[in-house]
Amino acid sequence: MNFRSYMQDALDAARAAGKRGEVPVGAVVVGPGGDVVAKAGNRTRELSDPTAHAEVLAIRAACAALGSERLPGHDLYVTLEPCPMCAAVISFARIGRLYYGASDPKSGGVAHGARVFSHPQCHHAPEVYDGIAAAEGEALLRGFFAYKRGGGGSDPEQF
Amino acid sequence: MNFRSYMQDALDAARAAGKRGEVPVGAVVVGPGGDVVAKAGNRTRELSDPTAHAEVLAIRAACAALGSERLPGHDLYVTLEPCPMCAAVISFARIGRLYYGASDPKSGGVAHGARVFSHPQCHHAPEVYDGIAAAEGEALLRGFFAYKRGGGGSDPEQF
Numbered sequence: 246m247n248f249r250s251y252m253q254d255a256l257d258a259a260r261a262a263g264k265r266g267e268v269p270v271g272a273v274v275v276g277p278g279g280d281v282v283a284k285a286g287n288r289t290r291e292l293s294d295p296t297a298h299a300e301v302l303a304i305r306a307a308c309a310a311l312g313s314e315r316l317p318g319h320d321l322y323v324t325l326e327p328c329p330m331c332a333a334v335i336s337f338a339r340i341g342r343l344y345y346g347a348s349d350p351k352s353g354g355v356a357h358g359a360r361v362f363s364h365p366q367c368h369h370a371p372e373v374y375d376g377i378a379a380a381e382g383e384a385l386l387r388g389f390f391a392y393k394r395g396g397g398g399s400d401p402e403q404f
Numbered sequence: 405m406n407f408r409s410y411m412q413d414a415l416d417a418a419r420a421a422g423k424r425g426e427v428p429v430g431a432v433v434v435g436p437g438g439d440v441v442a443k444a445g446n447r448t449r450e451l452s453d454p455t456a457h458a459e460v461l462a463i464r465a466a467c468a469a470l471g472s473e474r475l476p477g478h479d480l481y482v483t484l485e486p487c488p489m490c491a492a493v494i495s496f497a498r499i500g501r502l503y504y505g506a507s508d509p510k511s512g513g514v515a516h517g518a519r520v521f522s523h524p525q526c527h528h529a530p531e532v533y534d535g536i537a538a539a540e541g542e543a544l545l546r547g548f549f550a551y552k553r554g555g556g557g558s559d560p561e562q563f
């Protein structure tokens with residue numbers, strides 16, 4: 246699999262999150278051998294848990310499977326620019342490469358605002374590749390919020 | 405109870421974390437009526453979970469008890485300046501007031517580095533009160549790391 250296939254997996258997880266009424270963001274953790282070791286979409290509403298972003302759930306699942314707080318040699322694919330919480334978790338878990346899709350000027354914490362990886366207080370920064378299948382990731386979010394606003398033309402089954 | 409008593413509760417949780425071999429940081433969530441609704445210390449090693457900081461565990465427990473992603477009117481007491489992950493979770497949970505102890509120039513994300521609350525991408529910032537029982541919080545951390553380094557003079561039972 247190449248990086249576009251992994252991002253398609255993350256987009257599938259985002260669509261599944263949207264169908265559950267969650268903000269459609271998805272994430273996939275890929276191991277050193279190229280295997281998908283965890284895949285998750287947002288579940289903050291379902292779990293009543295403000296930390297249950299796709300990235301956090303995928304990283305926690307991968308860490309639990311490995312029995313380790315750290316995932317050296319693992320990569321993360323996520324459909325949206327991570328927020329500061331998720332960026333910090335990516336750093337703590339020692340993720341090697343971060344591939345993300347849509348930019349998030351409103352709430353992002355990698356290329357915007359807190360820019361978590363850009364300070365000496367961040368002790369590990371992944372390689373960052375942005376804009377991967379960004380149009381697809383963004384379209385999912387736009388459709389979801391249009392549907393939520395009752396703006397018409399949107400259908401929950403699209404997610 | 406006043407704010408110093410709540411911080412003593414957080415220091416107790418930090419000591420208990422140190423006894424478990426975890427970095428001794430503790431946190432307490434206080435509800436609108438002044439009741440302690442959650443109390444936690446770090447468990448990142450025990451749970452193999454890089455997100456299991458004291459603040460995250462306490463907020464997740466309070467949210468689970470309340471069945472809500474948000475904790476309006478709740479305050480958080482923590483013995484050390486929160487990292488960027490924890491600062492973002494404090495924001496997401498809509499914590500009203502953050503009281504913290506020791507400053508963390510190396511890894512903090514409130515008064516240092518990412519300064520999570522200081523950007524327009526942060527949609528809720530708590531009132532922040534720092535330096536509460538800071539000497540006690542810092543002494544616990546110093547003692548723990550001295551013991552870890554085998555520097556002598558320290559005793560795990562001190563935690």
